[in-house]
Amino acid sequence: MEPSLLRPLIAGMVTAIVGFAGTFTVVLAGLRAVGADSRQAASGLLTVCVAAGVVTVLLSVRHRLPVTMAWSTPGAALLLSTGPVDGGYPAAVGAFLACGLAMMAVGLFPALGRLIALIPRSIASAMLAGILLKLCLAPVSAVAQVPWMALPVIAIWAVLYRYARLWSVPGALAAAVLAVLWTTPSLSVSPAPAVVLTWPAFTGSALVSIALPLFLVTMASQNVPGLAVLSGYGYRPPFTQILLATGAGSATGALLGGHAVNLAAITAALTAGPDADPDPARRWIASTTSGLTMIALGLGAGLATALVLLAPPVLIEAVAGLALFGALASSIAASFGDKAESAAITFVVTASGVSFFGIGSAFWGLLAGVAFHLLTRRHQAGLSAPASSPGETERSGRRI
Template sequence: MERTILRPVIAGIVTAVVGFASSFTVVLAGLRAVGADSRQAASGLLALCVAVGVTTIVLSVRHRMPITAAWSTPGAALLLSTGPVDGGYAAAIGAFLVCGLAIMVTGLFPALGRLIARIPQPIAGAMLAGILLKLCLAPVAAVAQVPLMAIPVIVIWALLYRFARMWAVPGALAAAVVAIVVTELSMPSLTFDAAPVVAPAVPAFTGAAMVGIALPLFLVTMASQNVPGMAVLSGYGYRPPFGEVLLTTGAGTAAGAFLGGHAINLAAISAALAAGPDAHEDPARRWVASLTSGISMVVLGLGSGLAVALVLLAPPVLIEAVAGLALLGALAASITAAFRAGVESAAVTFVVTASGVSFFGVGSAFWGLLAGGAFHLLMNYKDSFRSTRVTESA
């Protein structure tokens, strides 16, 4: 009996720990890339943890379902690939806020959600693959630059991926921590504040940030997180009201933006840890797992300052390597979605997005989506025109 009671609690703690440890390095790297300093990055991580935790608690208790929120890991990778925008970090904050409001509007008007779902899957997958590619190349670069630190991390990740996949990234992170501690013992003069950091920011609104960050962040979060997250829940027999879920996660995103949080959404991969039979044999009791996950995520957020201190101690390429290992699965899935049908428009989207170029201060993700979409319309127009001619001649 006691084991049955503890089972969803343990599952919830594992869900939070795996979700946090597997991608907090991506979040910190993304925030630093768009101009956040160490304190602002720590504040952003704390804001995300609290927003994720509170949203998960509210949705779980209200609907008695294992509804788990998470931060947008692909969105953080987008920030890393985009880099600084006109207006600096304040403009990025403004983009985060607009993204949250856009998610809320989508929840109010279901037609918008259906419109986003009409984006061809190959193009959406190719855009995400192009965003993730550079970061997923980081483990190779780390082996070349810091082999004594990187090789053990990769070996441990590979072994755990084979025998205990859920713990592969946390294990790689633990190996990186050991390597950092051993290597950086000669730096006793480095000081840091491990206490939670709250650094409010005043948002600014620029056209470049709206087009280069807000729009692609919104699309990536919806297409690669919220929609798959609902699919995971449906697969386990849960059907929460999608509009209310979007309103809640959008509100959490907008609130967290003022402290540096970029976006939260339905969990996709980690959702299965709380919604599956391993959490509890009774589906009606699995919401306890997501509730525990939400509480645990808030507690983990209190360690955001320590997480930033760890990143500051490490060679940047090593942190990016751990983040890249965490995203390899997402890269594989997005490439499969993009090219399973051999769609040329997906190739156009991928190449432009992966190029990393920016025009008029707008990053490559937007231009990749635009180029791929335009090519897709061109190809469909030609096919439609030919079909019409054949019908007329008949």
């Protein structure tokens, strides 16, 4: 093999392996939380892997750009924090479908994208931080409940985070797998995950609790940062076509349990940067390899699901929480700027986990934060309005 071709191929495979190993536990835990059984969860993991891989390959080859796709990790964390909704798992599938169609609508009608952009970034970040907080507390709970398993996992994560940050979460996952296998020597698993079709149902609570916040966190925390990464390396990706492709992939995959596909944000730099290839015009080879590798990894969804089912739930949540610490830190940092009070309200309400009328806390947090922002903005505008001159007051008084 040509040596110059080996570099982007390796970069692409590493990108897919790190992306898969780092957060697949979040996907499985999120799907189980909204009512999926083990076969449906494995089907969902396989589907998002294949959908992300296919969209990556098609866009990379078509545009000769390092456009890398991934599943929505913040979206999976949202599912875990939301839990069951009215209508059960079919209603969650309906929400996945609605989210995919919404992404396509933004691609077709840019005015919708401008409307979403009116939500202050600090409030959107605070909502994400509130969603992630409970999951990021799981490592502490795991130490209290299963210390002999959790402490080695956390120690390995911390050491690798210091010396090889890219491999910190895969290393923690490997430690968790070894701990599970040590306590459960025999592992029975089917050779390939089942593809389970679930007919969607549509309920108001699922659309508001899952579809709307899933759409918002996917756009704000994945698609927009992913676009910024590509732009930062000098590329001009076709954002409209990306939204249409990811929306179509998400909507199609929803029927098989896939929650959302989007632009990769963190791992996008592995294929778009100079480490993939010194020549920017050849980095699409890395993203294409990443897509093909992701499809192959999806075939191992059955094994991944079996390992997750054998492990103590709190240990799986701990690994997922370790994978999301970076996202929590960045979302908190982005929350408290010039709209700190509104962001704080959003964060507190979302993190509370309360549910009203069957609608989860992410929606109420967003609603409370936006409402307080509009209230205080109007009040501040009134305070900053220029005072009337005595002549204007007198004339005004004569008209009354």
